Amino acid sequence: MAKKEPDNDFAFDLFKAMQKDNLGYIYRGRFSQEITDNILSLTETSLEKTEQSSKIKKRVYSIMVECLQNITRHQEGTTDSTPDNYGIFVIQRKDEKYYITTGNTINKENIKPIKDLIEKINSLEKEELKLYYKEVLNTGELSVKGGAGLGLIDMARKSGNKLLYNFKEINKSFSYFYLHTIPTLSSEEKPGMNSEESLHNIIDIHEVLNDENILLIFNGVLNQESLMTLLSTIEGQMTGSPNFRKKLFYIVVEMLQNIVKHADNKNEELGGNPGIFFISEKDNEYLLTTGNYIKNSKVNEMRDRIEQVNKLSIDELDGFYNKRLFNFEKEDSKKSGLGIIDLKIKSGKSLKFNFHHIDDNFTFFTFQTRAAINY
Amino acid sequence: MEKLYIEATDDTPGINFNPDENTFIISDRSLPENAIEFYLPIFEWLDKYCSNPNNQTAFDFKLDYFNTASAKQIAKILLVLKKLSENNDVAINWHYKEEDNDMLASGLRYSKLININFEFIKY
Numbered sequence: 245m246a247k248k249e250p251d252n253d254f255a256f257d258l259f260k261a262m263q264k265d266n267l268g269y270i271y272r273g274r275f276s277q278e279i280t281d282n283i284l285s286l287t288e289t290s291l292e293k294t295e296q297s298s299k300i301k302k303r304v305y306s307i308m309v310e311c312l313q314n315i316t317r318h319q320e321g322t323t324d325s326t327p328d329n330y331g332i333f334v335i336q337r338k339d340e341k342y343y344i345t346t347g348n349t350i351n352k353e354n355i356k357p358i359k360d361l362i363e364k365i366n367s368l369e370k371e372e373l374k375l376y377y378k379e380v381l382n383t384g385e386l387s388v389k390g391g392a393g394l395g396l397i398d399m400a401r402k403s404g405n406k407l408l409y410n411f412k413e414i415n416k417s418f419s420y421f422y423l424h425t426i427p428t429l430s431s432e433e434k435p436g437m438n439s440e441e442s443l444h445n446i447i448d449i450h451e452v453l454n455d456e457n458i459l460l461i462f463n464g465v466l467n468q469e470s471l472m473t474l475l476s477t478i479e480g481q482m483t484g485s486p487n488f489r490k491k492l493f494y495i496v497v498e499m500l501q502n503i504v505k506h507a508d509n510k511n512e513e514l515g516g517n518p519g520i521f522f523i524s525e526k527d528n529e530y531l532l533t534t535g536n537y538i539k540n541s542k543v544n545e546m547r548d549r550i551e552q553v554n555k556l557s558i559d560e561l562d563g564f565y566n567k568r569l570f571n572f573e574k575e576d577s578k579k580s581g582l583g584i585i586d587l588k589i590k591s592g593k594s595l596k597f598n599f600h601h602i603d604d605n606f607t608f609f610t611f612q613t614r615a616a617i618n619y
Numbered sequence: 620m621e622k623l624y625i626e627a628t629d630d631t632p633g634i635n636f637n638p639d640e641n642t643f644i645i646s647d648r649s650l651p652e653n654a655i656e657f658y659l660p661i662f663e664w665l666d667k668y669c670s671n672p673n674n675q676t677a678f679d680f681k682l683d684y685f686n687t688a689s690a691k692q693i694a695k696i697l698l699v700l701k702k703l704s705e706n707n708d709v710a711i712n713w714h715y716k717e718e719d720n721d722m723l724a725s726g727l728r729y730s731k732l733i734n735i736n737f738e739f740i741k742y
Contacts, residue, residue, distance in 0.1 A: 468652040472629050487718055490684070494721065497650055497686050504652060566732055569694050582687035 254456070255535045255610040256600050259520045261449055262463040265442045266338040270461045272453045273330050275348070280312045282477040287335055289473045300429050304342045307402050307427045308335070314395045314423070315348045332450050336442070341429065343439065345446050347422040355411050355419060361393055366406045373401055404428035408439050412447060422447060458524040466503045466536075467516030474500065474521070482523075482530070488618045492530065494590050495613055498583045499534050502611075507536035510606060528617050535610040543599055543607050549581070550597050550611075553588050561589050591615050620671065623664045631657055632682060632689075636664060638673055645696075646681040654688035658695070665696065669703050676700070676707065681714040681742075682722065694729065701735045710736045717741050 262270075271283050287308060295301050315331050331348035350358070368376055377397045400407050408424035424443045453461065459482075462474055478496055482489055500521060507517035519536035538546065556564060565585045588595055596612040620638050627633030627647035635644045651657040678700055685693065703709050713726035723739065730737035 468630065487720060490719065490721060493684065494686075497684075501650070501652070501686060501688070566728070569691060569728075570698075570732070572691070572695065582690060586687050 253598060253610075255520065255522070255533045255612070256598070256608055258449075258452070258461070258522070259463065259535050259608070261445065261452075262461075262520065265445050266336050267446070267449070268335050268337060268464045269333075270449070270453070270463070271333045272450070272461070273459050275312065275315045275331050275333075277316070279477075280316060282473075283312065283333060284308060286470070286473045286477055289469055303402075303427050303429060304344075307399065307425060308344055310395065310399050310402060311344050311346050311423070311425060314399065315346050317395060330454070332446075332453070334446050342427055343442065344425045344427070345422060345443060347420050347447070347450055349414060349418050350421045352413075352417055352419050355421075358396075358421060359409070359411075361396055362407050362409050365397055365400045370401075370404075373397065377401060399423075399425055402427070408443055410443055410447060420447075420450070456524050457526060458522050461520070461522035463520045464518070465516035466500060466507075466519045466521070468504060470516065471497075471500045471504060478523070484617050488615075491590055492532075492615060495532055495587060495615060498587050498590075499532060499611065499613065502583055503534055503536045506538070507609075508539045508542075508606065510537060525617070529614050530617060531612060531614050533610065533612045535608060537602070537606045538609045540601075540605060540607050543609075546609065547597075547599070549584060550595055553584050554594050556588075558589065558592070561585055565589065587613050620668060623661070625660075632685075634661060636668070638668065641673055641675065641677065642679075643676065644679040644681060645693075646679075646683075648683050649685040649689035649693075651689070654686070654692050658689075658692040661692075662695070662699070665699050669699065672703060672707050674708060676703065676709045677712060678709070679712045679714065680726070683716070684722075685725075690725070694733075697729055697733045697735065701733050704735050710738060712738045712740055714740045714742055 261267075269283075269287060271279070273279065284305075288305060291301050291304060295304070312333065315333065331346065333347075334343075334345040336343040336345075365373065365376075377394070380394055380397060396407065403425045405426045405428050408426075410422040410424075412420045412422070414420060422443060424439055424446075426439060452458075460478065462470075464470065475493065475496060479489065479493065482492055484492070503517055503519040503521075507519060509517045511518075517536055519534060521532075521534050524531045524533070553561065553564075565582065568581050568585060571581075584595070591613040593614050598610045600608040600610070602608055622639075623634055623636040625631070625634040630648060630650045630652075632649040633644070633646045635642055635646075637643075649657075680693070697711070700709050700711065711730075713730070715722035715726060726737070726739060
């Protein structure tokens with residue numbers, strides 16, 4: 245994946261890279277208990293939507309919990325605030341299988357013990373693993389950090405599959421430790437995707453997310469329900485004064501509801517519109533970017549509407565807003581028009597956008613607003 | 620007249636209209652997927668109320684957040700109340716959290732655009 249400035253084309257590149265392996269949700273940042281809880285509820289919502297079998301839901305969920313706890317136990321680094329220190333959590337669903345990947349910083353000294361442990365775990369059969377678990381539990385040996393050894397054995401047991409891993413150097417003392425888990429969901433497993441390749445794709449994406457300082461990224465079906473969960477994740481994750489966070493909330497709601505209401509969809513059965521949303525931080529500003537499909541026939545209208553708003557000064561926008569506020573004529577919930585005006589007023593900056601032709605019917609539309617962080 | 624009570628959810632406001640107690644409150648957050656659909660029963664209720672209103676109507680907006688689609692519906696409610704105020708005593712109480720400049724600004728905007736008695740209440 246080519247690296248670019250975090251403009252709208254970057255959004256399209258990222259969307260394509262994520263689509264390739266069906267990356268559903270990516271979180272990048274520090275992992276705290278609160279954030280872990282939010283991630284769990286967000287992924288639980290999407291599990292509810294996409295997964296019929298409650299047995300599978302439970303299974304995937306319990307492994308996710310284990311993976312996330314593993315990060316909070318494992319993560320170690322120089323200082324808390326350096327982006328290099330940010331871990332990553334990814335969930336994918338492809339061909340009726342789930343793939344969970346975590347990445348976190350570890351002290352290089354721990355590479356060898358972790359590697360040896362995973363190799364040992366991978367060499368054991370189910371029953372042997374059970375015995376090994378008991379043995380470690382009793383002797384208390386093997387604690388790489390805070391019982392992480394036990395966590396890894398437990399994950400291998402719960403997933404019923406070999407653990408796939410990788411390490412990537414950050415600097416002299418630290419490395420990223422990536423762990424890729426595939427929960428076994430039934431006794432008749434079909435061969436899934438090439439996990440080795442998929443893990444490398446995730447490691448590449450992690451590098452881009454680090455370079456662009458992307459704090460949160462969501463790729464999946466957007467509907468009112470996933471929107472609400474995303475909002476609570478954002479509320480729990482973003483920094484700044486209460487007023488600023490409120491402003492961010494306004495911006496995110498309008499941007500995401502634009503997708504929920506206006507985007508088009510190649511597949512009606514999804515129960516929402518596919519889209520990408522991410523927040524990056526740069527030069528004391530948050531950049532908020534969305535990307536979604538629209539019908540080719542809507543492109544010109546969309547361009548005109550944004551350009552019209554971009555041309556107006558803040559005073560003019562205010563008048564325009566008032567006019568639209570009391571315009572109930574074309575009243576169907578799809579044509580408020582207020583949303584775009586409000587986004588420009590709230591962010592105070594020009595709205596960036598781009599169109600990428602996909603095929604005879606659809607265009608990929610990317611849209612970006614920015615907000616100066618005020619503490 | 621019957622009361623109208625709708626429990627607040629994460630994305631829809633709480634509605635408590637009770638003419639017997641002279642209480643008319645819209646509270647919490649309003650960001651439904653379909654604002655028009657959500658506000659429809661509210662307008663139906665208000666239409667009935669306006670045909671037989673109390674002597675005095677004090678209407679409380681105590682919202683924490685609303686999206687632009689809801690902003691239009693609130694504008695519509697205010698227009699209904701404006702009409703009522705032509706022959707009746709109507710007051711709007713616009714509540715806003717201390718430091719919530721956006722909510723105050725929204726209220727000020729409505730008060731400039733609609734000629735009705737507005738009271739701003741910080742909480």
